[in-house]
Amino acid sequence: MNPNDLTSRLMKRYYPGFRIDPLDAAFSDCAKDGMAVLDAGCGGARGCAREAHWKKMHITGADADPAVMHNPFCDKKVVCDLSELPFEKESFDLIHCRWVLEHLENPLKVFREFARVLRPGGRLLVLTPNAFHYSTIISRVTPHWFHQWWLKGQGDPFKTYYRANSAGKLRRLCTESGFEVSQLKQIEGLPHYFLRNAGGFMCGVVYERIVNSTDLFRGVRQKIFLNAVLKNGSNK
Numbered sequence: 001m002n003p004n005d006l007t008s009r010l011m012k013r014y015y016p017g018f019r020i021d022p023l024d025a026a027f028s029d030c031a032k033d034g035m036a037v038l039d040a041g042c043g044g045a046r047g048c049a050r051e052a053h054w055k056k057m058h059i060t061g062a063d064a065d066p067a068v069m070h071n072p073f074c075d076k077k078v079v080c081d082l083s084e085l086p087f088e089k090e091s092f093d094l095i096h097c098r099w100v101l102e103h104l105e106n107p108l109k110v111f112r113e114f115a116r117v118l119r120p121g122g123r124l125l126v127l128t129p130n131a132f133h134y135s136t137i138i139s140r141v142t143p144h145w146f147h148q149w150w151l152k153g154q155g156d157p158f159k160t161y162y163r164a165n166s167a168g169k170l171r172r173l174c175t176e177s178g179f180e181v182s183q184l185k186q187i188e189g190l191p192h193y194f195l196r197n198a199g200g201f202m203c204g205v206v207y208e209r210i211v212n213s214t215d216l217f218r219g220v221r222q223k224i225f226l227n228a229v230l231k232n233g234s235n236k
Contacts, residue, residue: 006198014205015190022187022225023098023127024049030123031057035093038062038117039074040082041100047073048096060092065158083109089235090119101128102136107164111177118230124179126226130186131165133222134207135193167219170226178234183227186218 027048031037037059039048044067048059061074062085069077080086083106095114104110114124129136140162164173167184174181188211191204211217 007195007201010198010201010205011190011195019190021127022185023096023125026125026183026225026227027094027096030094030125032093033057036060036091038085038087038092038095040095040097040114041103042068042071042074042096042098044068044070046098047071060087083113085113085117087117089116091117093119093122095122095124097124097126097128099128101126101164102160102162103158104164105161107169107173108176111173111179115178115230115235118235120230120232120235122230123182124226124228124230126170126224126228128165128224128226129162130219130221130224131162132220133188134220135222136162136165165224167224170224174226174228178231179228180231181226181228183225185225186221187223187225188212188221189223 031048034056035058037048037057039046039059039061041063042061043063043065047061058076059074060076060078061068061071062078062080062082064079064081066079068074068079071077078086082100082104095118097114101107118124129139131137131140139160164170167186170184171181173179188208191201191208194200194204211221
C-alpha cells in the first residue's frame with residue numbers, strides 16, 4: 001500500500017469530522033458588510049473567508065512576497081514590509097493575520113503598525129505556531145536546507161524567528177502596542193506534519209489526544225489564536 005494512501009485512511013479514521021479553523025470562526029463572527037480588512041502576510045494563495053452577504057467588504061492584502069499581487073482573495077494588493085505599512089492612520093476595521101508572526105524579525109514594530117492603521121475598537125485576529133510545540137522546536141534546531149527538503153514542492157520556506165510565539169509574548173506585545181486581549185487560546189491541531197509517515201502520524205495522534213485532554217498541557221499545543229481589540233486612543 002502506498003504510504004500516502006495509508007495516512008489518508010488514518011486521517012479519515014481518527015479525524016472524520018470537519019474542524020472549524022479558530023481564525024476563520026472568529027473572522028466570521030467579527031466580519032460585517034462594508035468593513036475595510038487588512039490581510040497581513042497573506043502571500044499569493046491564502047485569504048479571508050468571504051461569504052455571499054459580505055460582498056461589499058474591501059480586503060487589502062499586504063505581503064513582502066511579490067506573489068501577493070496575484071492573490072485572488074484580495075480586492076487590493078500591496079507589496080510591503082509589515083513593519084512599514086503604506087497606509088494612512090485608521091484605515092482598517094479588522095486585521096487578519098495567519099501563519100505570519102513566526103517570520104517577524106521585529107514583532108513589536110509590526111504590532112505598533114497594526115495599531116496605527118486600525119480604527120479605535122478595531123480587531124486583530126492572529127493564528128501562529130506555538131514556540132513550545134514539538135514541530136516548532138524541530139524547525140528551530142534544523143537548518144534551512146532541511147526545511148526546503150521537507151517542504152519540497154511547496155515553495156521555498158521563509159526565514160523564521162519565533163519572537164512572538166508564546167502566550168506570554170503575545171500578551172506583552174498587545175500591552176506595549178495598545179491592544180486589549182479578548183481571547184488567547186492554545187490549540188493542538190491534526191498531526192499533518194506526519195502525513196508522509198504512518199508511524200509518525202500515529203505518534204502525532206497520541207500526542208494530540210494527550211495534550212487536548214487537559215489544560216495542564218495547553219502550553220505545548222501546536223498553535224496560538226489571538227483575538228485583540230485596539231483600545232481608544234492607542235493609535236494617536
